[in-house]
């Protein structure tokens with residue numbers, strides 16, 4: 371039952387994506403919409419990304435200090451471990467999980483409301499490919515903003531680690547710097563960015579799919595947003611495993 | 620000209636439209652009247668292709684909409700203006716942007732020309748001062764008028780209005796009716812209007828279709844509607860005292 375349902379949903383998701391990933395009917399309108407979405411989905415997410423990354427950076431630093439550091443390990447291990455966690459998982463996967471809550475529910479409720487108030491029908495009647503018009507700018511916008519969000523997240527996470535070191539004195543700035551620079555691999559940053567591209571696509575396309583197929587009224591729009599966030603999170607976690615395998619080997 | 624040929628539509632086994640056949644000519648406003656729940660909206664949605672009827676054909680100037688692919692339908696729809704029962708304005712755009720939207724999408728005009736055209740349409744519905752407002756700052760009747768402006772922005776060949784007058788005072792209703800009638804005759808548009816408003820019927824009812832329980836129960840015009848011997852229609856019409864009096868006077 372569940373499996374059949376999932377396959378059916380996946381099929382209709384693919385059909386929707388085929389309509390979405392076609393040439394925009396008017397490039398000027400597409401660019402205007404995309405700019406608007408960059409603001410809505412990208413710029414508006416910067417504060418929460420900065421806030422969370424700063425505190426998580428600080429907390430990871432404290433945890434590493436308390437749990438990992440021991441007399442027979444070099445002092446820089448705290449900085450090293452903090453950097454690896456931020457680069458490899460937090461700033462891509464965990465941050466996208468958080469964004470799926472913010473951005474995903476926003477997208478589903480916006481498109482769902484347009485569906486139940488017949489705005490999507492109005493678009494279709496005008497001869498507009500509503501799926502392409504509404505969804506493609508969102509996908510484009512978040513995918514083009516996500517590398518910036520990832521870089522911001524890494525930077526503020528590291529800033530958080532420095533801040534807690536400075537504030538509590540658990541680790542000196544020199545030790546932290548040594549650790550952060552120890553065996554640094556640029557590839558890890560690229561991994562983060564590549565993974566986040568995939569997550570950005572999942573968040574925008576899956577959330578849009580849930581909104582686009584809403585029938586009913588405001589109750590159904592609410593349910594759809596919840597379902598969208600759950601599905602996005604599960605899919606992000608799954609694809610994280612696969613991508614990590616592929617990218618880190 | 621739009622031809623509807625024995626169209627039937629059901630929802631979950633319940634027949635909402637039963638073998639409707641009708642012809643809508645250009646340059647003429649056709650009014651579909653009937654009780655709430657009679658199937659007026661469903662018929663209109665079948666005609667524009669938002670619902671697919673189980674049986675029957677719909678021809679736009681001879682072009683069969685059910686045999687078109689997505690692209691052809693999209694092309695046809697650029698010739699259609701539609702006013703939804705709940706207006707369905709885009710709430711992320713201002714009033715002016717709403718009216719300009721079809722022009723942005725499909726016209727080859729410059730920005731200034733599009734703006735001018737949109738302002739002209741807004742002016743026609745008497746709302747040029749509201750151009751910078753958001754739809755949610757307008758009353759229901761004003762939203763209706765904006766939706767009409769948006770529907771006529773691209774100079775459609777076919778215009779569909781689902782209850783353009785509901786929620787409007789008699790004076791504004793009259794203006795809207797005249798507006799719809801005016802552009803229909805002026806540009807030779809094929810216009811279909813759903814309404815329960817007897818004022819509209821008596822005002823612009825050159826072609827009136829009465830829908831009852833999914834059947835096309837009567838067809839005629841404002842001159843013979845009061846003298847019909849169709850019982851269903853008479854029950855529907857003369858539920859209003861005003862119309863009763865009008866009939867008595869006309870008999871005298």
Ligand SMILES: Nc1ncnc2c1ncn2[C@@H]1O[C@H](COP(=O)(O)OP(=O)(O)OP(=O)(O)O)[C@@H](O)[C@H]1O
Pocket residue numbers: 630635653654655656657658659660661662704
């Ligand atoms: N999407 C739908 N799914 C199931 N039934 C529907 C749907 N849309 C309409 N119906 C049914 O079709 C019938 C006709 O509805 P319709 O909306 O056409 O009435 P109407 O004549 O437009 O009424 P009103 O004047 O109140 O707008 C109703 O019984 C309604 O329950």
Ligand SMILES: [Mg+2]
Pocket residue numbers: 659660661704781813
């Ligand atoms: Mg209706």
